[in-house]
Amino acid sequence: MAQRNTLKYIILGLINERPVTGYELTKAFDSDIGEFWLAQHSQIYPLLKRMEHDQLITHQLEVTGEKLERKRYAITPDGQQELADWLNEPVTKLNANKDEFILKLYFIRDRQDGRLLPMLTTQLQLHQQKRNHLQDQMAQKFPDAAHIEAYGHFLILQHAISREQDYCQWLTNTISNLTA
Amino acid sequence: MAQRNTLKYIILGLINERPVTGYELTKAFDSDIGEFWLAQHSQIYPLLKRMEHDQLITHQLEVTGEKLERKRYAITPDGQQELADWLNEPVTKLNANKDEFILKLYFIRDRQDGRLLPMLTTQLQLHQQKRNHLQDQMAQKFPDAAHIEAYGHFLILQHAISREQDYCQWLTNTISNLTA
DNA sequence: CACAATCATGTAATTATTTACATGTTTTTA
DNA sequence: TAAAAACATGTAAATAATTACATGATTGTG
The missing domain is CATH 1.10.10.10 (Winged helix-like DNA-binding domain superfamily/Winged helix DNA-binding domain)
Structure with a gap:
């Protein structure tokens, strides 16, 4: 890009x-x-x-x-x-969220495909790690919610955590639908 | 990249x-x-x-x-x-989610900064539009949840919607914290 | 004190991506 | 039926980004 x-x-x-x-x-x-x-x-x-x-x-x-x-x-x-x-200068267009895992997933058409579950679980581990790491960063950098120095920094960290949380949730739901 | x-x-x-x-x-x-x-x-x-x-x-x-x-x-x-x-081949590392709006936000340190609210509301509109568009796509491409042909395609569309929903939610919360 | 890790700064080569240049056909719409 | 929009395929130039090459100093650890 x-x-x-x-x-x-x-x-x-x-x-x-x-x-x-x-x-x-x-x-x-x-x-x-x-x-x-x-x-x-x-x-x-x-x-x-x-x-x-x-x-x-x-x-x-x-x-x-x-x-x-x-x-x-x-x-x-x-x-x-x-x-x-x-x-x-206002941001008027959104970047594509390049995600190689998602692209691979796109090409798996069959719900029964044996590659699906291992792919999803591996990815869940990665995103859980990332979420945990970000949460640690938050606790470390912004221990006191009442006194936030760098507000933008706080916001983007919060957003990153939320994004990872959502990603994990989607993966978890998908895995449980698949194994049901 | x-x-x-x-x-x-x-x-x-x-x-x-x-x-x-x-x-x-x-x-x-x-x-x-x-x-x-x-x-x-x-x-x-x-x-x-x-x-x-x-x-x-x-x-x-x-x-x-x-x-x-x-x-x-x-x-x-x-x-x-x-x-x-x-x-x-397993995907073992995650791509950065390049996001120019988030980067700008990072550099706004002051919660009272006048640029914050317009930036957030503009961005909310963009992500709401995107979410709506993706939801339309979902309804169009996968009208019958019981009969999904391309499962991977369905999953990534679901993920994209969830991602946009989460983004909108975070923006909405941030805006309401700011205006409270 | 030896070794590893980290600090510190660069360049070269290759690959990826965007923007601009360039041309022509077919279909749709006013 | 004229114009606009969409179809269709390319190349050139510039910029962005990765990987590899290259070197050396300082600090921490066993």
Whole structure:
């Protein structure tokens, strides 16, 4: 999916919260934000370079120990403007939820097909794991429901949990219909 | 997202059901399968050519009227084998659900932010529309719950509806929390 | 202290995907 | 019957994304 520039805006958003390194940005996709977008370091580093060239961000070198260098990127006013423009632009079309399991399922026409049950149970395990992990994240990051700092972050985590819960429920129902 | 070959397998699966043209394959992504993967004709036609070269499919020319030619592709035994291999290979990792709206939401830290409510209501409308459309599809394609031909197709449509329902519910709850 | 894991940053090659360019036919509708 | 919509198939150029190649430093652990 060559989605127009989305990664650039995610990076702007993350850098806007606080100055970060390419390594930290890469890590961000292991966490909650990774539920809704993915990127590898090999995509991130060249993009940071381009964004700095376009004067959306700047960096400052940091050194740990003798030699280990790190570039900590900060957002510029131009970068903040572009981030704001993106945020203000309404989202009028929905992305496809790419899901390889669902596609395989589509091609299984026979309710009696022996592949169905193992596929569904494997998938249920995966989504239960994911749901549990997200619930742990919620407990860890938002222990006090009365004091939520990053409201958007809270909302998307809540949404991810709800989505996984729904996915698990559908799988569970399907399995029980099948085994009935 | 350069997802390994998924489109190839989707095409094999669709051609396996019945011989189809590139145009029909393109159209398939406007319908239910498009909830879980997307492709344009500019990706499909060259891929069909490559797949025929790899002897996974063959085509037969059809003519309508005087000149309008159409290539109707059929699957070969090699193609069927590759499709079966793909179907039997367990899906062990989940795709990210790319969602640009959710990403924007992530960066809105303040519960009082004026952009929040319009974003949420716009998004609710989109997902309600999608849910309604999918429900219409369900009624049209599977009018008789007792006689379901393509069980996998039925399941993924059910899942898509459930997903949209959950999305709408979450948005509705969020909006009502916000306006309370 | 040796080894493993993690930190840290890049580039190259390949593949996937989108957007734009390009052309012509047939069917439907006003 | 003229125009619009849908049918039908392709290629080219650009962008996005993955996988592999490449290197080295620091920290934690046994």
